[in-house]
Amino acid sequence: MLFKVSMTVRLPHTMPAAEAERLKTTERELAQQLQRSGKWRHLWRVAGHYANVSIFDVADNAELHELLLSLPLFPYMEIEVEALCRHPSSIRDDDR
Template sequence: MLFKVSMNVRLPHTMPREEADRLKAAERALAQDLQRSGKWRHLWRVAGRYANVSIFDVADSTELHDTLMSLPLFPYMDIDVEALCRHPSSIHDDDR
């Protein structure tokens, strides 16, 4: 299943820089592994915000939930999820 996931990160201003840097590095590593596996299909930054819009390709909503909860920055995210399905007017035969 494809899901559009909007993530807005809100790190506390009181968080020590070293802790924030450690979390960001762990987040990057996991996000890149998930992209290599094909589960995190697309990742776009939202200009001017510490936020992204992503497309996930996972078996179901439970796998998406577990994946999102595994993200190191998850406790500091506001997340919005939308399930996607093919539009009948799409000219593509795949999920590009």
């Protein structure tokens, strides 16, 4: 199943810079691993914000939920999820 996920990160201003950098590094590594696996299909930054819009390709909403919970920055995120389905006017034969 495909899901559009919008994530906005709000790190506390009181978080030590070293801790913030550690979390960001760990997040980046996991995000890249999930992209290579095909689960995190697309990742776009929202210009001017500490936010992204992503497309996930997972078995179901439970798998997406577990994946999002595993993100190191999850405790500091506002997340919106929308399920996607093929549009009847799409000219594509697949989801790429």
